Amino acid sequence: MRPEILGTKHADYFQIPAAVWNSLVSVLTAASREVVSKVAEAFKGGVEKTVGQLLDQGIPSLVYELGRDIMESILLSVRGFLGSTIRCHLCPDAVLSYERDENKDVMTRLGRVSFRRAYYHGPCGHSALPADSLLGVDGEHKILPELQEVIARFCGQAPYQRATELICSLLPVRCSHTTAERVTETIATELQVQQEAECHQAFAKDGKHLFPHAEPVPAAPVAVVSSDGGFCRVRDHSESSKQFMVGVLGTLDPKPYTTWEERKVNLESKRYVATAAGGIDPFYQLMAIEFQRMGLDRMPLLQIIGDGSESILPRLKLLGALDQEVFETLDFFHASEYVGTASKLIFRPESAEQQSWCEAMNDELLEGRLPTFFAELRARQRAAQQQGQSDTAEQLQGIHDYFDRRRHMLRYKEAIDRGLLIGSGVMEGGVRFIGKDRLHLTGMRWNVDGADSILRLRAVDASNRWGDFCSRRAARRAGRYSELRARWAA
Numbered sequence: 001m002r003p004e005i006l007g008t009k010h011a012d013y014f015q016i017p018a019a020v021w022n023s024l025v026s027v028l029t030a031a032s033r034e035v036v037s038k039v040a041e042a043f044k045g046g047v048e049k050t051v052g053q054l055l056d057q058g059i060p061s062l063v064y065e066l067g068r069d070i071m072e073s074i075l076l077s078v079r080g081f082l083g084s085t086i087r088c089h090l091c092p093d094a095v096l097s098y099e100r101d102e103n104k105d106v107m108t109r110l111g112r113v114s115f116r117r118a119y120y121h122g123p124c125g126h127s128a129l130p131a132d133s134l135l136g137v138d139g140e141h142k143i144l145p146e147l148q149e150v151i152a153r154f155c156g157q158a159p160y161q162r163a164t165e166l167i168c169s170l171l172p173v174r175c176s177h178t179t180a181e182r183v184t185e186t187i188a189t190e191l192q193v194q195q196e197a198e199c200h201q202a203f204a205k206d207g208k209h210l211f212p213h214a215e216p217v218p219a220a221p222v223a224v225v226s227s228d229g230g231f232c233r234v235r236d237h238s239e240s241s242k243q244f245m246v247g248v249l250g251t252l253d254p255k256p257y258t259t260w261e262e263r264k265v266n267l268e269s270k271r272y273v274a275t276a277a278g279g280i281d282p283f284y285q286l287m288a289i290e291f292q293r294m295g296l297d298r299m300p301l302l303q304i305i306g307d308g309s310e311s312i313l314p315r316l317k318l319l320g321a322l323d324q325e326v327f328e329t330l331d332f333f334h335a336s337e338y339v340g341t342a343s344k345l346i347f348r349p350e351s352a353e354q355q356s357w358c359e360a361m362n363d364e365l366l367e368g369r370l371p372t373f374f375a376e377l378r379a380r381q382r383a384a385q386q387q388g389q390s391d392t393a394e395q396l397q398g399i400h401d402y403f404d405r406r407r408h409m410l411r412y413k414e415a416i417d418r419g420l421l422i423g424s425g426v427m428e429g430g431v432r433f434i435g436k437d438r439l440h441l442t443g444m445r446w447n448v449d450g451a452d453s454i455l456r457l458r459a460v461d462a463s464n465r466w467g468d469f470c471s472r473r474a475a476r477r478a479g480r481y482s483e484l485r486a487r488w489a490a
Helices: 018-044 047-077 130-135 145-157 160-170 177-203 280-293 313-317 332-346 352-366 370-386 390-405 412-418 425-439 448-462 466-488
Strands: 085-087 095-108 111-121 222-233 241-252 268-275 301-306 325-330
Touching: 018 047, 047 111, 085 466, 095 130, 111 130, 130 466, 145 160, 145 177, 145 448, 145 466, 160 177, 177 280, 177 448, 177 466, 222 280, 222 425, 241 280, 241 425, 241 448, 268 280, 268 425, 268 448, 280 313, 301 313, 313 325, 325 332, 325 412, 332 352, 332 370, 332 390, 352 370, 352 412, 370 390, 425 448, 448 466
Parallel strands: 222 301, 301 325
Antiparallel strands: 085 095, 095 111, 222 241, 241 268
16 A cells, blocks of 8 residues: 555545555646746746646646546545445345446546446346445436536536537537436426426425415515416427526515616515426416515515516515515506507507607506596597597507406506506516526427426526535435335345
8 A cells, every 4th residue: 555645644634545645645646747847847848938838728727637547546445345245225025236447437527437336136127336426426317416417507507518618618528419408307307396396395285375485585685486487499399489487586675766767676585486297387386485485475565567468467466475465567668558559459559649648647656546547538539439430449449448347457646656566577587597598599499398497497597506406416416325225234
């Protein structure tokens, strides 16, 4: 045995097996010589000429190589040999026998690493490779879990081909876009299973959305939720496009404002939820889980802002606690669009009268003069009817009814006075950022499950919860190995 590594004695770290220690001595000694040689070569050739290449390529390549060598040294002791026989983890009465050590190549963030591990097989037809289970490479992919997560995160942000090119240019790895797509599907499936387990836990008792791991209550006094939908092109559906849903949750510190610019308030602590499969119910459950997790149910005021959809808004109202004030707001941009549509039915398009009428009607909404607003719409509808313009009258009646059904959401004056939101620009941005920026790229057509997977990954990433997801994934992996280990040793 070689007793020292650059002055570090094996006696001080006796837990390290002798084979691993000796390999580390060789690796680090060789690496030290290589580093000194590279630096000496740089100074010999004139450091001003060669330092750029040394820092850009020389040192990083040495670090990657050293990391791979250290990994392989450590893996000398991770054969997964548990004795000449172990219990079968699938058959209660069967025994698996040690057959041989087999070679294994796995891809890591530092490149490809090779090692040997114990292989067990039994007459029941089942096999076991304990080292693979320990490292998390006993599934479809010969890629360490952390690199799998890196691949999935890149693929959530860019098309598979482009994401793969970026990964291979930034890390010393080789990965095809087909492999990247399969890895992303694996990670997305695990995320979906995790989210569905949360929903099952939360909704299991009396249908209430109970989430036991709520975060501390934010300092801001107002909780804000909003939702909207978009469409992506699909290839496995009866129609050519499929709707996806995006939700935004956040907090607001209300401040009175007087100018339009001041009304563009940014939410704090934003979280996103997104789905493309399963309909309204899975989407609402994810919204409820995130609402509870963020502690928004313990805030005094909940503002719900959106386009007035009659399918999701009643669900969002259920998020509020019994003692929580709920303030519903129709996105003013959508309201002004309906006003604009009405003006085109009444006036010559692009005329001064049309513009003046739109501004006046929008002011009626903003100032809270709803009786005047509705009276004007009714008067225009009656005038069109009297003039024999039945189609125009019918459309104006529809616009009147649209606003009338949402009269409780037109409290813009009160929202302004209280410093609340009147526009859901943050929601429009969420639909674009979470959905359209990835699903609407040129020529893309999705299957519904694939679009759903990408949306879920992007929503978790944009909510700054990627690290939490990966930590929980690692915990599940460790728990699974512990269960297998206990079965093998039973």
